[in-house]
Amino acid sequence: MATPAQVNSKLSALPLRCRACGTAAEPQANAICGECLGPLDPDYGTDRAYPDRETIAGRARSLWRYHEWLPFNGEPELSLDTGFTPCFEAPALAQRLGVGRVWIKNDSVSHPSLSFKDRVVATAVNAARALGLDTVGCASTGNLANAVAAHAARAGLKAWIFIPHDLEVGKVIGTLVYGPNLVRVRGTYDDVNRLCTQLADRYGWGIVNVNLRGYYGEGSKTVGFEIAEQLGWRLPSAVVAPMAGGSLVTKLEKAFREFLKAGIVRGTPPRIYGTQASGCAPIVNLVESGADRVTPVIPNTIARSIAIGNPADGLFASQAIKTTGGWVAGVSDADLVAGIRLLAETAGVFTETAGGVVVAGALALAKNGRLTEKDEVVLCITGNGLKTIEAVSPDLPDIPLIDAKVKQVAELVEKAGQT
Amino acid sequence: MSVTLHLPTVLSRLADNQRAIEFDASTVRDVINGVANRFPALAPRIKDEQGAPHPFLNIFLNDEDIRFSGGLDTIVKDGDEVTLVPAISGG
Numbered sequence: 328m329a330t331p332a333q334v335n336s337k338l339s340a341l342p343l344r345c346r347a348c349g350t351a352a353e354p355q356a357n358a359i360c361g362e363c364l365g366p367l368d369p370d371y372g373t374d375r376a377y378p379d380r381e382t383i384a385g386r387a388r389s390l391w392r393y394h395e396w397l398p399f400n401g402e403p404e405l406s407l408d409t410g411f412t413p414c415f416e417a418p419a420l421a422q423r424l425g426v427g428r429v430w431i432k433n434d435s436v437s438h439p440s441l442s443f444k445d446r447v448v449a450t451a452v453n454a455a456r457a458l459g460l461d462t463v464g465c466a467s468t469g470n471l472a473n474a475v476a477a478h479a480a481r482a483g484l485k486a487w488i489f490i491p492h493d494l495e496v497g498k499v500i501g502t503l504v505y506g507p508n509l510v511r512v513r514g515t516y517d518d519v520n521r522l523c524t525q526l527a528d529r530y531g532w533g534i535v536n537v538n539l540r541g542y543y544g545e546g547s548k549t550v551g552f553e554i555a556e557q558l559g560w561r562l563p564s565a566v567v568a569p570m571a572g573g574s575l576v577t578k579l580e581k582a583f584r585e586f587l588k589a590g591i592v593r594g595t596p597p598r599i600y601g602t603q604a605s606g607c608a609p610i611v612n613l614v615e616s617g618a619d620r621v622t623p624v625i626p627n628t629i630a631r632s633i634a635i636g637n638p639a640d641g642l643f644a645s646q647a648i649k650t651t652g653g654w655v656a657g658v659s660d661a662d663l664v665a666g667i668r669l670l671a672e673t674a675g676v677f678t679e680t681a682g683g684v685v686v687a688g689a690l691a692l693a694k695n696g697r698l699t700e701k702d703e704v705v706l707c708i709t710g711n712g713l714k715t716i717e718a719v720s721p722d723l724p725d726i727p728l729i730d731a732k733v734k735q736v737a738e739l740v741e742k743a744g745q746t
Numbered sequence: 747m748s749v750t751l752h753l754p755t756v757l758s759r760l761a762d763n764q765r766a767i768e769f770d771a772s773t774v775r776d777v778i779n780g781v782a783n784r785f786p787a788l789a790p791r792i793k794d795e796q797g798a799p800h801p802f803l804n805i806f807l808n809d810e811d812i813r814f815s816g817g818l819d820t821i822v823k824d825g826d827e828v829t830l831v832p833a834i835s836g837g
Contacts, residue, residue, distance in 0.1 A: 347802070357756075358834060358835070359754075359756050359802075359832045359834060359835075361756055361759070362791075363791065363802065364756065364791055364800060364802035364803055364832050364833070364834070365802055365834065366834040466836050516836075517811070517836075518809070520835060520836035521804070521806065521809070521811075521831055523835070523836070524754075524831050524832060524835040524836070525754075525829070525831065528754050528755050536835070536836050536837055537835045537836065540834070540835065571837055572836055572837015573837065574837045620801060622813070623811060623813055623814070625814070635836065635837060637804070637811065637833075638837060639833060639834050639835050639836050639837050640834075640837060642801070
């Protein structure tokens with residue numbers, strides 16, 4: 328644990344409580360319960376005041392408009408403009424899926440680093456500031472590296488970022504440009520994650536997804552809050568999300584539960600569906616097998632952004648999925664690439680591999696009758712396709728090369744059947 | 747075989763603040779049972795009631811997750827390092 332260097336008097340992090348055994352803990356850069364090693368979550372207490380719809384709607388369009396459900400007292404001062412990404416209906420995609428209505432929650436245009444990881448890092452850097460830490464870091468499959476580097480640069484925090492050695496070029500450059508201490512590690516994400524868990528213990532840095540994890544994870548809830556607001560203060564019948572460590576699906580379930588409890592929305596919580604690439608599907612395996620423990624796998628997929636073979640929240644994700652009546656889908660690499668193209672061609676959004684997994688997973692879930700024409704489905708598109716062009720470029724058609732002559736264009740138009 | 751067990755802070759406080767402890771052992775199970783016997787307060791935090799690894803703890807032998815080798819029955823050799831790492835991490 329780090330010694331606070333400079334505590335921000337305007338902002339304080341909430342105390343923590345173990346999700347597994349209920350043991351209470353002071354606000355700190357530690358996410359592990361000393362009693363049972365379970366996850367420490369922020370403790371919002373029982374007397375916290377929550378706003379109504381009108382109050383929320385009158386606030387700035389960022390994730391901080393829901394600040395009462397985020398793990399602080401006082402005024403956050405970092406990353407104030409993250410969140411409130413577009414959520415729009417995609418009827419052509421709904422038709423292709425064979426479901427009633429479909430919306431795209433488009434975090435591929437998240438500010439500033441083009442993935443939903445901006446949300447969790449926004450809360451994590453404020454936790455770092457509140458706890459007086461001057462260095463943040465992460466173990467990352469790419470998107471989190473981008474986000475930590477960007478948010479830390481803006482906040483003036485030092486950053487130590489660890490990634491697997493073979494990440495996509497876009498994600499490496501999209502981290503390095505911000506000037507962090509970036510380190511490539513020989514091995515998989517799970518090797519990197521184990522290393523960072525040891526480093527957080529040794530150096531006391533604010534490793535956002537290790538010892539700041541309790542505060543970090545709460546940022547994911549804002550995807551759920553925004554979905555509810557952007558659908559007109561109501562809930563869809565189903566939400567489909569990618570799963571890596573499994574945290575996002577647990578936080579979606581928590582967000583909808585919290586909005587229902589606060590009376591912000593009414594009705595039935597959405598069924599939550601989790602999707603993974605078949606080449607790294609430990610949570611899909613867990614749900615389908617009904618086992619009580621995750622069996623780790625060694626990832627073998629192009630969906631590197633969600634290639635976590637030993638998911639920390641696997642069991643909790645399984646519980647969230649089953650509690651809501653949802654299910655899981657594993658998809659092949661070929662199908663996820665087809666999913667990327669289908670989303671682009673029907674909804675005008677270029678997503679990365681994880682988004683392709685969501686679209687392909689939704690197709691599979693519709694095909695086996697788990698999503699139907701009665702459903703209103705939100706697809707969580709969590710990252711930008713420009714970061715993983717290697718995944719889709721081999722699958723795209725050749726581009727005609729012509730001289731600057733009308734005749735040659737006319738031949739192409741005729742060939743395309745648009746004469 | 748002389749094996750070194752490395753403990754994270756959250757567990758070392760229950761082991762007289764020792765971060766590294768030597769054990770004479772033939773398997774990873776010997777190491778886990780050894781530290782559990784020497785520091786009884788650690789036992790429920792590293793093993794479940796059936797003697798399997800605690801669900802919120804990962805065990806590594808020379809940086810390799812033992813679930814990919816022989817689990818607790820993985821054979822250890824002289825100079826090996828066993829490391830306990832909290833599982834709730836990352837993602």
